[in-house]
Amino acid sequence: MISFKSFRFIGLFVIVFGYSCSNSKMTNHALEDGIYLVKEFVSDTMNIRKLTSNEQLINYNPKFTNDSSNDYSKLIVSTDQFVALRLKRSPETQTEPDNRKILLLDFHDDQAKKLYEFTANHIMQKVAIVIGTEGVSVHKIRTAITGGKLQITRCTDNGCERLYYELEHDVK
Secondary structure: OOOHHHHHHHHHHHHHHHHHHHOHHHOOOOOOOEEEEEEEEEOOHHHOOOOOOOEEEEEEOOOOEOOOOOOOOEEEEEEEEEEEOOEOOOOEEEEOOOOOEEEEEEEOHHHHHHHHHHHHHOOOOEEEEEEOOEEEEEEEOOOOOOOOEEEEOOEOOOHHHHHHHHHHHHEO
């Protein structure tokens, strides 16, 4: 038999849990693999602003890069400003003369044009490479990318190979 005190606690738990699940800032739908505009870096998850309908809060896990920054663990990305990782061919890894690894991506024609427009419109802004619901690297756009070819240069020793396997299914 449940006491009145226990019943009140269970009721309060259901109300709090229901509210937290309905709060839009905690909703995390799977995103299409892609390059997304970073709207905000989040270090304090207790004080996240209310998100707009075209924003999503995602985890940031720099497991593929040499980014050792622990300043933030989440990103707010724009879901309407992104380039899908639809590749023309499998990614390619190369080793630089100083033994650093790089990853080369060749975007499908429809995304190559979008990549150019996206990068031209967001020069000096930050973008995240997102796989599923997780940001795996953050980069600053320094110039418009033409020709649909992108080079990722900040990989860890095995990060480029791991990212390669993650992106193989994005070949269309």
